[in-house]
Each structure stands twice: as structure tokens, then as C-alpha cells.
Amino acid sequence: MFKFELEETDGRARTGTITTPHGIIETPIFMPVGTVGSVKTISPLELNDMGAQIILGNTYHLHLRPGDEVVAKFGGLAKFNGWHRPTLTDSGGFQVFSLAEMNKITDDGVHFRSHLDGSKLFLNPESSIAIQQNIGADIMMAFDECVSYPSEKKYVADAMERTYRWAVRSREAKTNDRQALFGIIQGGVHKDLREISAKQITSIDFDGFAIGGLSVGEEIPLMYEVTSHTTEYMPVDKPRYLMGVGTPQDLLNCISYGVDMFDCVMPTRNARNALLFTSSGKVHIKNKEYQLSDEPVDRECDCYTCRNFSRGYLRHLYKSGELLGMRLNSIHNLHFYLSLVKRARNAIKLGVYNKFMKETLEKMSQGGQ
Amino acid sequence: MFKFELEETDGRARTGTITTPHGIIETPIFMPVGTVGSVKTISPLELNDMGAQIILGNTYHLHLRPGDEVVAKFGGLAKFNGWHRPTLTDSGGFQVFSLAEMNKITDDGVHFRSHLDGSKLFLNPESSIAIQQNIGADIMMAFDECVSYPSEKKYVADAMERTYRWAVRSREAKTNDRQALFGIIQGGVHKDLREISAKQITSIDFDGFAIGGLSVGEEIPLMYEVTSHTTEYMPVDKPRYLMGVGTPQDLLNCISYGVDMFDCVMPTRNARNALLFTSSGKVHIKNKEYQLSDEPVDRECDCYTCRNFSRGYLRHLYKSGELLGMRLNSIHNLHFYLSLVKRARNAIKLGVYNKFMKETLEKMSQGGQ
Numbered sequence: 253m254f255k256f257e258l259e260e261t262d263g264r265a266r267t268g269t270i271t272t273p274h275g276i277i278e279t280p281i282f283m284p285v286g287t288v289g290s291v292k293t294i295s296p297l298e299l300n301d302m303g304a305q306i307i308l309g310n311t312y313h314l315h316l317r318p319g320d321e322v323v324a325k326f327g328g329l330a331k332f333n334g335w336h337r338p339t340l341t342d343s344g345g346f347q348v349f350s351l352a353e354m355n356k357i358t359d360d361g362v363h364f365r366s367h368l369d370g371s372k373l374f375l376n377p378e379s380s381i382a383i384q385q386n387i388g389a390d391i392m393m394a395f396d397e398c399v400s401y402p403s404e405k406k407y408v409a410d411a412m413e414r415t416y417r418w419a420v421r422s423r424e425a426k427t428n429d430r431q432a433l434f435g436i437i438q439g440g441v442h443k444d445l446r447e448i449s450a451k452q453i454t455s456i457d458f459d460g461f462a463i464g465g466l467s468v469g470e471e472i473p474l475m476y477e478v479t480s481h482t483t484e485y486m487p488v489d490k491p492r493y494l495m496g497v498g499t500p501q502d503l504l505n506c507i508s509y510g511v512d513m514f515d516c517v518m519p520t521r522n523a524r525n526a527l528l529f530t531s532s533g534k535v536h537i538k539n540k541e542y543q544l545s546d547e548p549v550d551r552e553c554d555c556y557t558c559r560n561f562s563r564g565y566l567r568h569l570y571k572s573g574e575l576l577g578m579r580l581n582s583i584h585n586l587h588f589y590l591s592l593v594k595r596a597r598n599a600i601k602l603g604v605y606n607k608f609m610k611e612t613l614e615k616m617s618q619g620g621q
Numbered sequence: 622m623f624k625f626e627l628e629e630t631d632g633r634a635r636t637g638t639i640t641t642p643h644g645i646i647e648t649p650i651f652m653p654v655g656t657v658g659s660v661k662t663i664s665p666l667e668l669n670d671m672g673a674q675i676i677l678g679n680t681y682h683l684h685l686r687p688g689d690e691v692v693a694k695f696g697g698l699a700k701f702n703g704w705h706r707p708t709l710t711d712s713g714g715f716q717v718f719s720l721a722e723m724n725k726i727t728d729d730g731v732h733f734r735s736h737l738d739g740s741k742l743f744l745n746p747e748s749s750i751a752i753q754q755n756i757g758a759d760i761m762m763a764f765d766e767c768v769s770y771p772s773e774k775k776y777v778a779d780a781m782e783r784t785y786r787w788a789v790r791s792r793e794a795k796t797n798d799r800q801a802l803f804g805i806i807q808g809g810v811h812k813d814l815r816e817i818s819a820k821q822i823t824s825i826d827f828d829g830f831a832i833g834g835l836s837v838g839e840e841i842p843l844m845y846e847v848t849s850h851t852t853e854y855m856p857v858d859k860p861r862y863l864m865g866v867g868t869p870q871d872l873l874n875c876i877s878y879g880v881d882m883f884d885c886v887m888p889t890r891n892a893r894n895a896l897l898f899t900s901s902g903k904v905h906i907k908n909k910e911y912q913l914s915d916e917p918v919d920r921e922c923d924c925y926t927c928r929n930f931s932r933g934y935l936r937h938l939y940k941s942g943e944l945l946g947m948r949l950n951s952i953h954n955l956h957f958y959l960s961l962v963k964r965a966r967n968a969i970k971l972g973v974y975n976k977f978m979k980e981t982l983e984k985m986s987q988g989g990q
Contacts, residue, residue, distance in 0.1 A: 289938075293944045295945065334934065543687065544691065556664070565702060568686070
């Protein structure tokens with residue numbers, strides 16, 4: 253059911269194909285985030301048009317609302333939300349540690365309170381996998397402990413060991429053969445811990461491996477260093493997923509370290525706040541300077557927004573609080589991310605990835621970062 | 622540039638064609654409301670797909686934001702908002718009387734304060750037409766006084782006379798030959814005043830005529846009675862526009878009185894509040910009963926929403942506060958209104974309008990009203 257085929261490599265950058273029950277994913281890929289099932293403001297038709305191949309749903313959110321058993325009754329996420337192509341769910345761990353009011357972490361699992369109504373909840377590897385099996389995504393994630401930054405190294409090491417024990421239990425809890433399961437490497441910003449964690453996690457029979465616990469506040473060069481170091485200890489024949497990363501610059505750099513998959517709320521969240529990514533840097537569309545601009549957001553972009561609307565109109569929609577503005581901005585930003593990874597794939601296939609990366613980064617740095 | 626051709630009649634119901642610089646409109650038609658230029662949450666592409674032929678912009682809102690001169694610099698509303706087909710602007714009168722803090726009405730015009738920042742503003746026939754010429758819609762509306770309900774008959778009569786004097790000035794103020802101008806008949810719920818106003822307003826050389834000042838709180842049967850009475854005094858060879866009306870039932874009934882054009886925020890506003898119109902009555906999509914429903918909103922509807930999403934998913938989106946829910950609901954409601962008027966046109970052409978109306982109303986009354 254699940255298969256990863258490595259295709260071309262260029263330096264450490266690589267292209268590949270992931271086959272899932274809901275279709276094929278070409279890597280490197282960016283996965284738009286559809287927290288409660290929908291990518292905010294965007295329809296499945298638009299996701300398709302912009303070249304999305306897989307979207308992510310959040311286990312924690314879907315468990316709370318509408319409830320994973322409700323999603324199961326509809327035949328799984330892809331039937332429920334009308335996106336009939338591949339999906340991935342996180343383990344719920346990150347949200348438990350970042351959103352919920354946490355009560356207690358034990359080796360058994362995590363006691364916490366819902367951010368919606370304060371009700372008491374418990375999540376552990378077994379329940380996370382059970383919930384993810386109800387949601388029915390093509391790719392599930394092992395339940396892990398994501399440590400905040402900065403933390404004492406001793407604590408990071410303890411959490412890393414717990415993540416390993418939870419990874420073993422996550423793998424054992426999986427009963428559905430139609431769903432793949434990825435393990436998550438932790439270890440904070442410590443290279444030695446990352447190496448240990450990578451060896452621990454990749455010793456388990458997972459379908460792919462993720463780097464978790466980055467982009468949580470550490471400096472970007474440090475994030476790059478740790479990512480680059482960690483991928484060295486990840487098998488070449490399995491997909492590599494860097495969780496929650498990042499900016500266009502982050503994607504390009506981390507692709508050069510051999511990362512295959514990314515997800516981040518940045519393109520959609522920034523879009524709703526009127527911050528647009530372009531080939532020549534960021535555009536704050538709310539700025540007065542765009543009031544009379546009949547230019548598209550990005551002359552090099554062929555998304556629906558850039559083909560049909562001016563910076564002046566997008567600014568007006570933002571200033572007027574019109575939801576269509578959030579939507580047109582989201583279309584543009586997601587399209588920008590998805591064409592960036594598509595261009596990266598092509599550059600790798602042509603063996604010119606480093607040149608492509610350097611030129612693209614340089615051009616982006618002309619505008620604001 | 623502007624032309625109305627009456628085509629078929631069936632009783633008092635009628636079909637026709639309006640030709641404008643931005644294209645043709647088949648009547649009877651419903652006009653989605655795009656207050657600040659955009660129909661809330663909906664793209665021009667979607668408007669096109671659902672059979673919209675003309676959309677309405679609000680002069681008062683566009684004057685305040687982004688400013689009518691800004692719209693003019695972009696080449697008019699249809700260029701600014703990416704909807705390249707016909708548009709209509711109201712006169713700003715209704716918003717001044719309903720939204721703004723009013724200071725004083727004199728024969729010269731209306732002093733009021735902006736609902737956005739409290740700044741002092743003044744609107745009269747000359748400035749309303751000047752603003753509407755900047756906005757550049759295909760159809761402009763004369764500046765009128767819209768009286769609240771209930772009001773003393775003496776006041777309604779005074780406002781009606783003022784509306785006539787303002788109509789004369791509106792017509793004189795118009796200098797752009799590419800834009801049509803409609804006069805507005807007032808007179809409250811008083812048949813004798815409506816008759817007088819109709820005769821006054823239709824004596825002026827307007828391109829079409831509207832019935833204003835209804836659907837402001839009066840009982841529905843009274844609204845029907847006044848509309849039916851007023852259309853008797855309106856010329857057959859000019860379009861007839863009933864402003865701000867209404868429910869699907871209102872549209873069907875008023876088409877039978879010979880009305881050609883309608884606008885209302887109801888389909889979009891109700892959509893955002895999870896109230897959906899269907900062929901068998903209203904559906905409150907937030908209701909618990911739809912949690913596990915894999916039925917579409919309306920089995921007889923072929924809109925994007927009904928073709929791809931279940932009641933259960935739409936309920937989930939509403940409960941989760943997802944903007945996509947507002948959008949999918951708006952697509953459905955607008956599609957419902959636009960197919961209703963399309964089916965009305967067909968029924969008139971076939972000479973079966975009364976039968977069609979009766980059956981459609983009966984079916985809608987099976988559900989909630």
C-alpha cells in the first residue's frame with residue numbers, strides 16, 4: 253500500500269515518489285495544514301489547482317471536534333472533507349504540549365485539559381494511534397514528546413528516551429495495514445542526542461521518519477545545523493519529514509540537507525495577516541504604498557490571485573476585513589510554496605539544485621525577509 | 622449602450638434582456654450583493670459558475686473605503702474587483718439612513734457621520750451621482766430618501782416629494798453616457814402615495830425604475846400588495862427593480878407582479894450564519910441532527926457545495942468557526958437563488974409560471990420557512 257521510491261539525488265538533495273492508497277506524492281513536497289480538516293478558506297478544488305498533493309490534519313483538533321469517531325463514520329478524513337487525495341495526521345503530541353493546559357506527563361502518557369472547554373483528557377501512544385486510525389489518513393505519526401526551547405539538556409534527553417519508548421508502543425499499537433506510520437526523532441538542538449534518537453527511532457520498523465521538535469524558537473542557523481546533522485543518520489530509502497518548518501528559505505535549505513516533506517501553517521496564517529511571499533521577498537499587502545497599485549502580488553506567479561487581482565484590490569479587501577482577501581492571499585501563498593517545491597524537484601532532476609537554491613534565495617532577499 | 626428588451630410575458634410575469642457595456646443580463650434576475658466590491662467570501666470565478674450575471678456594489682461603503690476616486694483610478698468597479706461583467710451601484714441613500722449617524726436632512730441633501738470613524742459627511746443627488754460615476758457601474762441609482770417603517774403618512778408623503786425633487790436633480794447630474802440611471806419610487810406602504818410617486822418618477826427620463834422603501838419591517842402580505850400595486854404604474858418597456866428583497870418566496874411572488882430585478886444580502890448573510898435555503902425549505906446546518914448526515918444540503922442542487930460536501934461536514938465547519946464553511950454555505954445559497962430565477966425565466970417562457978410558482982412554494986413550505 254505504502255511505498256517510497258528514491259529517484260534522483262543532487263548532492264544530498266533528492267527527489268522521490270510516495271505511493272499511498274489515495275494516490276502518489278512527488279517529493280520534496282510541502283503539505284498545506286488543514287487543522288480541523290479544511291485548509292483555512294481554501295476548497296479542495298483550489299488545492300488541486302495549486303498543485304497540492306497531500307494535506308495534513310491535526311489529530312488533537314479532530315479528536316476534539318468533530319470527534320475522530322465521527323470522521324470514521326464518514327469513511328475517514330478524505331471522504332469527510334472532500335479532498336480525495338493523500339492525507340497525513342500528526343500524533344496530537346505537539347498540540348498537547350503547545351495548546352492544551354498540561355497536567356502531567358508520565359511514561360504512560362499525558363494528562364491535559366482541552367483548550368476548547370477545559371475538559372480532562374488523556375493521550376498516549378495507544379490512544380493516539382487509535383484516534384489516527386479512526387481519522388484514517390494515509391500517513392500517521394508516532395506519539396512523541398516535543399520539548400520547548402530552551403530546555404535543560406537532561407530534560408531533553410529524558411524526553412528523547414520517552415519518545416523512543418512511545419515510538420515502540422506506537423508501532424505496536426498500529427493495526428491498520430492501509431495506513432503508514434512514521435517515527436519522530438527528537439533530541440532538541442543537541443547533535444549528540446539527535447544522533448542517538450535517530451539511531452533509536454530508525455531501528456523501529458516505520459514507513460518513514462520525521463524530525464520533530466525544531467522550529468520551536470531556536471535560531472535559524474542552529475535549526476539548519478541540527479537538521480543537516482540529523483538527516484545524516486536517517487535511512488536513504490525512507491521519506492524524511494521535517495515537522496512544522498518553515499519559511500521558503502527554510503524549505504530550500506533543508507531540501508539541500510535531504511529533507512523530503514514539510515508542513516507549516518506559515519503560508520496560510522501569514523496570508524490571513526496580509527503577509528505575502530513572492531519571488532522577490534515578502535510583501536505586506538496592507539501597506540499604504542499599494543493603495544493604487546494595479547500590479548499583481550508577484551509578476552512571476554500564475555496563481556488565480558495573481559492572474560486576476562491587483563495589490564491595490566487585495567489591500568482594499570484586507571483593510572475592509574473582507575474574508576475574500578484572506579482567501580485570495582492564502583491561494584497565493586500556498587501556490588508560492590507549492591511551486592517552490594516543484595521548482596526544487598525540477599532543479600534536483602536537472603542536477604542544478606545548488607545553483608537554483610542560491611539564485612532563488614538571493615532574489616528573495618532583495619525584498620523584505 | 623443600455624437597452625432593455627421585453628421578451629415573453631406570462632400573466633404579469635415577464636422575461637427580458639438588459640444590454641450593458643459589460644454584457645447582457647437576462648431577467649428576472651437576482652443580483653448578489655458585493656458591498657465593498659466583493660461578494661463576501663466568493664470569487665468572481667465562482668459567481669460566474671453559479672450563473673450570476675450582475676452584482677451590486679454599495680456606493681456609501683465604496684465611497685468611504687477605498688474611496689470612489691481610488692476605484693476610478695483602477696478604471697471602475699469591474700476592473701477593480703476582477704468581475705468583468707455588469708454591475709449596479711445603489712445611491713448610498715439607504716445606507717445613510719440605516720447605518721450612519723444622521724445629523725440633518727434638508728432639501729439640499731443629508732448631513733451624517735461615517736459609521737467607520739464618525740467623520741462628518743454630506744450626500745446629495747449631485748454628489749451621489751458624482752461618486753457613482755467614479756465607481757463606474759453599468760447601472761446607477763437616483764438618490765432618494767428611504768423612510769423607516771412605521772412612519773407618519775405625512776412624513777412619508779414629504780419624503781416622497783423630496784425623492785421626486787432629488788430624482789430630477791440626479792438625472793440632471795448624470796454626465797456619463799456609458800452608465801444607465803434608474804429612478805426610485807417611494808411612498809411607504811401607502812398605495813395612493815406609491816401611485817403618485819410612480820407617476821412622478823416615471824415622468825423622468827430614466828433607463829429603469831426601482832421600488833424602494835419596502836422590506837423595511839412591514840408585514841410580508843403588505844409588501845406584496847404594495848409591490849403588486851406599484852408595478853401597475855410602471856412602464857412595461859423599462860426594467861423594474863425591487864430593492865432589498867428578499868426571501869425565495871418573495872422573489873417568486875414579486876416576479877408574478879412583473880418585477881425583473883432583485884438584490885438582497887439574505888443568501889450571503891444567512892449562509893454565514895449557517896442558514897441554508899433548499900428546494901424543500903430552510904436547513905439550519907448547525908443543528909445536531911446533521912452531525913452524521915452524509916446527505917448534501919439539497920439533493921436537487923448541483924452547486925459545488927452540494928456536489929462535494931455533506932451536511933455533516935458543513936456542520937463541522939460551522940461549529941469549528943472555519944471560514945470555508947461560510948464560503949461553501951454562501952456558494953450554495955447564491956446558487957439556490959440564481960437557479961430559482963433561472964427556473965422562473967424558463968417557466969415564464971413556457972407560459973407555466975403560476976403552476977411553477979405554486980409547486981415551488983408548496984415544496985419549500987414542507988421544510989421550515
